[in-house]
Amino acid sequence: MNIRRRANITGWMFVILAVVLIAAFYFYPMIQALLLSFKSGKGMNLSYVGIDNYVRLFSDKTFLTAVKNTFIYLIIQVPVMIVLAMFISVLLNDSKLKFKGFFRTAIFLPAVTSLVAYSVIFKYLFATEGLVNKMLTNLHLIGTPIQWITDPFWAKVTVIIAITWRWTGYNMIFYLSALQNIDHSIYEAAKIDGASSTRQFFGITIPLLKPIILFTSITSTIGTLQLFDEVVNITKGGPGNASMSISQYIYNLSFKYSADFGYAATVSYSIVIMIIILAFIQFKAAGDKNG
Amino acid sequence: MKKLLAVVLASFVLLTACSSKENNAPNNGETPATGTKEITVWAWDKAFNVGAMERASEAYKTKNPDLKVNIVENAQADIIQKLNAGLNAGTTKSLPTIVLIEDYRAQSFLQAYPDAFFALNDFITPSDFADYKIGPTSFDGKQYGVPFDSGVAGLYVRSDYLEQAGFKVADLQDIDWKKLIEIGKEVKAKTGKSLLTQDPNDLGLIRMMIQSAGSWYLKEDGTTPNLSGNAALKEAFETYKELMNADIVKVTSDWSQFVGAFNSGEVASVPTGNWITASVKAEASQSGKWAVVPFPKLGGNPNSVHASNLGGSSWYVMNVDGKEAAAEFLKATFGSDVDLYQKLVTEIGAIGTLKAAAAGDAYKQADEFFGGQNVIQDFAKWTEQIPSVNYGMHTYAIEDILVVEMQNYMGGKDIDKVLNDAQSQAETQVK
Numbered sequence: 001m002n003i004r005r006r007a008n009i010t011g012w013m014f015v016i017l018a019v020v021l022i023a024a025f026y027f028y029p030m031i032q033a034l035l036l037s038f039k040s041g042k043g044m045n046l047s048y049v050g051i052d053n054y055v056r057l058f059s060d061k062t063f064l065t066a067v068k069n070t071f072i073y074l075i076i077q078v079p080v081m082i083v084l085a086m087f088i089s090v091l092l093n094d095s096k097l098k099f100k101g102f103f104r105t106a107i108f109l110p111a112v113t114s115l116v117a118y119s120v121i122f123k124y125l126f127a128t129e130g131l132v133n134k135m136l137t138n139l140h141l142i143g144t145p146i147q148w149i150t151d152p153f154w155a156k157v158t159v160i161i162a163i164t165w166r167w168t169g170y171n172m173i174f175y176l177s178a179l180q181n182i183d184h185s186i187y188e189a190a191k192i193d194g195a196s197s198t199r200q201f202f203g204i205t206i207p208l209l210k211p212i213i214l215f216t217s218i219t220s221t222i223g224t225l226q227l228f229d230e231v232v233n234i235t236k237g238g239p240g241n242a243s244m245s246i247s248q249y250i251y252n253l254s255f256k257y258s259a260d261f262g263y264a265a266t267v268s269y270s271i272v273i274m275i276i277i278l279a280f281i282q283f284k285a286a287g288d289k290n291g
Numbered sequence: 292m293k294k295l296l297a298v299v300l301a302s303f304v305l306l307t308a309c310s311s312k313e314n315n316a317p318n319n320g321e322t323p324a325t326g327t328k329e330i331t332v333w334a335w336d337k338a339f340n341v342g343a344m345e346r347a348s349e350a351y352k353t354k355n356p357d358l359k360v361n362i363v364e365n366a367q368a369d370i371i372q373k374l375n376a377g378l379n380a381g382t383t384k385s386l387p388t389i390v391l392i393e394d395y396r397a398q399s400f401l402q403a404y405p406d407a408f409f410a411l412n413d414f415i416t417p418s419d420f421a422d423y424k425i426g427p428t429s430f431d432g433k434q435y436g437v438p439f440d441s442g443v444a445g446l447y448v449r450s451d452y453l454e455q456a457g458f459k460v461a462d463l464q465d466i467d468w469k470k471l472i473e474i475g476k477e478v479k480a481k482t483g484k485s486l487l488t489q490d491p492n493d494l495g496l497i498r499m500m501i502q503s504a505g506s507w508y509l510k511e512d513g514t515t516p517n518l519s520g521n522a523a524l525k526e527a528f529e530t531y532k533e534l535m536n537a538d539i540v541k542v543t544s545d546w547s548q549f550v551g552a553f554n555s556g557e558v559a560s561v562p563t564g565n566w567i568t569a570s571v572k573a574e575a576s577q578s579g580k581w582a583v584v585p586f587p588k589l590g591g592n593p594n595s596v597h598a599s600n601l602g603g604s605s606w607y608v609m610n611v612d613g614k615e616a617a618a619e620f621l622k623a624t625f626g627s628d629v630d631l632y633q634k635l636v637t638e639i640g641a642i643g644t645l646k647a648a649a650a651g652d653a654y655k656q657a658d659e660f661f662g663g664q665n666v667i668q669d670f671a672k673w674t675e676q677i678p679s680v681n682y683g684m685h686t687y688a689i690e691d692i693l694v695v696e697m698q699n700y701m702g703g704k705d706i707d708k709v710l711n712d713a714q715s716q717a718e719t720q721v722k
Contacts, residue, residue: 042684043378043403061716062691127544149544150491152698238492238544240695255368257688258399258721259375 037269039262046262053266063267065241066249067274069156073245074224077160082217085168089175090205104176111170119233122162123149126234152242155235159243162230167223171216178212179205214286221278225271246271327616329359330388335367339566340391340604342639343439347624350631354623358616367393378404386609388617391439393604394427395686398513400607401430402684408435409608414622421644423679428605435607437621438644440566442603443674444499445583446471447553447561447571449484450662456481460582460662465597467590468500468530475539475559484559486539488552494690494697495601496562500527503599504592505678508690508717513683516721518693519714525706526589532701562586564601565670568640571660578660583669598676603644642670649674685721692716 039046040053057063091097092104110118125131126148133145148158182205190200206213228247231237237244237252246267253264334340341364348360365373370390377386378400392400401408410433417425420438428436450460456478463474475486489496501507506523509516518524534540541558543549552558554574561567571581585597606625608617624631625643632648635641637656648654649671657663696713700706 042399043375044381045403045405056719059719062695062720065695127548128542147542150542236492238694240492240698241691242698252688252691255372255375257691258684259379259403261379 033265033268036262037265039265040260041262042258042260049262053263056263057266057270062241062244063246063249063270066244066246067270069242069244070225070227070246072156073160073163073227074221077163078217078220078224080160081164081168081171081220082213084164085171085216086175086209086213088168089172089179090201092172092176093179107172108169110166110168111173113166115166115229116233118166119162119230122158122165122230123234126158149235150239152239155239155243158234159227159230162234163224163227166230167220171220174212174216175209178209182208210286214282218279218282221282222275225275225278327613328357329361330613330617330620331361331363332389332391333363333365333370333373333387334391335365335370337364338569339440339639339641343635343641346634346638347620347628347631350628350634351620351624355619358620360620363387371396374400378407383407383609383611386611388609388611388613389621390607390609391604392436392607393602394424394442395602395682397427397436397605397607398430398682399684401435405430407610409610409614409618410435411437411608411618411621414618415626419627419646421646421674421677423600423677424603424605424644426679426681428607436605437607437625438605439625440603441642441644441670441674442564442566442600443642443670443677444503444562444564444586444599444601445666445670445673446586447563447567447581447583449556449559449577449580450582451580452478452482452484452559460584463584465585466587467595468534468587469590471560471587472530472534472537472539475534476537478559479539482559484557485541485552486534487558487560487562488541488543488549489535490543490545490549491698492544492694494693497524497527497531497693497697498686498690499562499586499599499601500530500589502678502680503586503597504589504595505680506594507680507682508693509681509683509685511681513681514685514721516685516689516714516717518689518717519707519711521710523589523592523595525710526591528697528700528706528709530589531697535701564603565642565666566602566640568666572640579662581661582664583661583666585669585673594678596676596678598673598678600677636667642667642674644674646675685717688720689713689717692720 036046037053038048038050040049041047088107092100092107097103127133128145128147128149130148132148133142136142137145146154148154186204186208187200190204195203226247227245228251231243231245231248232251235243237248250264250267253260253267332344334344341362344360344362348362351358351360370392374386374390377383412434415434415437417429417434421441424436424438424441425434428434428438446463448460448463453460453463453474456474458474458477463471466474471486478484478486501521501523504523504526506521507517508524541552543552550570550573553561553571554577556577561571571577586599588595588597606621608614608621625645627645627647629645629648629651632643632645633651633653635643636651636653649668654667654671655665656667657665658667692713696704696709696716699712700709
């Protein structure tokens with residue numbers, strides 16, 4: 001046994017435990033779920049149906065509505081949140097700002113609350129006779145209360161407001177740490193050259209934050225595609241299925257209706273496929289300039 | 292190198308040891324059937340179902356003091372999830388001996404997991420119970436459930452509001468929905484109170500309407516969707532729209548708003564299952580102001596009667612060790628104990644479906660809260676008239692489709708198209 005091989009084996013020995021555990025608890029279930037997605041039936045009576053489940057996806061109106069809703073959340077919420085997070089982080093990074101620690105904590109705090117707890121609170125805030133409607137009516141901004149929860153349009157708005165509140169602070173932290181890594185001398189040089197603050201922001205800050213923008217938009221995209229707690233607790237997916245997310249549909253197929261775990265696994269895999277495609281697009285879009 | 296290998300191997304042994312320990316952990320119903328000392332029951336609703344089970348367990352002590360009945364309270368959604376997960380994992384070790392399942396869902400468990408439940412034909416006689424309870428609780432000719440509470444529906448009305456609008460409670464006896472909507476408009480005009488509440492996500496009202504006409508979302512076989520061309524469903528939809536458009540409905544979005552609306556006196560009636568009695572009576576200041584009248588029927592449907600059902604559940608014995616003891620327990624309590632049912636009526640307001648129980652004293656008590664009306668006896672009488680339908684496996688899957696189509700219908704879509712679209716969606720959904 002030569003020394004190189006020995007070193008190799010020793011190296012593998014170090015990682016084998018992790019590899020085995022990951023294989024057993026991640027890859028094995030993934031493969032099982034993939035196999036399951038080709039089966040259909042109620043409860044234990046599953047049989048292989050080939051790609052029938054995948055064909056069924058395209059004629060399943062509830063699934064298509066759930067996909068549509070999820071993409072509406074995605075297209076509106078992710079950009080709004082990313083821009084907001086970046087904006088706040090730049091404000092907080094200002095060296096002249098006082099009580100920096102306080103603001104930072106205040107904005108990050110939502111990210112440590114329990115998903116269910118905050119959803120329930122939002123549900124009460126946005127109830128017909130809830131605080132938000134009371135405030136808006138008292139400020140004479142609206143005449144009749146807005147049906148935040150029971151109107152198809154406003155239900156989506158409520159969910160978007162909720163997740164933006166919950167996750168902006170979390171993303172802001174990434175930008176803040178990235179901003180602190182930008183060398184101050186670059187800004188000084190720009191200032192000496194006479195660049196305005198706006199020019200500095202678009203010319204220096206954004207290009208240097210690009211990897212973080214990519215990272216946060218990918219994780220946020222994945223998070224939105226897996227959206228579950230908020231929708232279930234605030235609107236229950238309603239009215240009808242106007243705010244239902246894909247994950248909630250998976251839950252319904254497994255636990256609310258007669259359990260069809262095969263088809264539920266198919267819907268889960270459709271999320272996997274969508275995430276892969278979206279991540280690929282995002283990498284491509286930011287790829288060439290991304291060092 | 293060898294040392295490292297040893298460490299790795301040792302950790303594996305440890306891991307397996309841990310996991311096997313977990314598998315062998317003492318669990319419900321592990322002891323052999325003979326001389327079972329302990330059974331576990333899962334149920335939801337502390338005051339109602341759990342309360343009923345506690346009283347049953349108390350009553351059983353005189354017959355078999357050795358049996359310990361562990362009652363575990365879980366939310367209904369949690370029970371369904373745990374059952375599905377446990378049964379799919381192929382292990383019965385984490386499962387209870389007795390479980391409460393809602394009638395609407397029963398078939399989806401009985402049919403999806405045929406070997407998971409224990410047939411009770413040797414213990415109870417199905418014909419001892421209300422007929423409409425037998426369809427949901429049996430499968431393939433075998434009786435699996437011990438029918439428990441009646442979901443018999445009635446129309447709870449505020450007699451004081453009716454009087455202000457110039458009606459008497461007698462005017463609401465045996466009416467149809469059209470008439471009720473007319474009354475509702477009068478009440479709204481005179482008192483400013485809405486007739487009733489509706490949650491757009493919950494079509495319980497539609498379910499009650501169609502069952503009063505002996506119809507359901509599914510055909511007799513319990514699997515074929517019965518939406519397109521279903522006359523009762525069509526009339527129920529039309530009635531629902533008329534009701535909503537008459538501006539006499541207060542829209543709610545959850546249970547607490549629903550209960551809050553009648554407790555605070557915002558609505559003049561509550562059409563629902565008798566299990567709401569406890570919540571109605573919770574507002575003691577309204578004592579004497581309520582009455583219960585028979586459920587309105589669908590005027591255009593010759594099969595429609597003044598009796599229907601909403602919810603209701605039954606006890607099931609799982610096919611695990613201890614099942615015989617559990618079956619004996621259910622046989623001696625919910626299966627035959629008339630005295631127990633009297634206690635359930637007086638102490639928790641639960642109306643059972645054991646026919647013999649209706650002859651007991653508690654069923655003959657007048658209730659001052661309802662102006663001296665004998666509500667229990669009325670409910671017991673209506674229970675016998677509930678048309679029997681096969682709820683089948685897909686009540687909630689189809690209801691979710693109908694909720695969406697109902698919104699379309701309210702928005703102006705043609706009723707026949709609404710039901711045809713719902714039918715084709717349901718056919719893809721439930722296969």
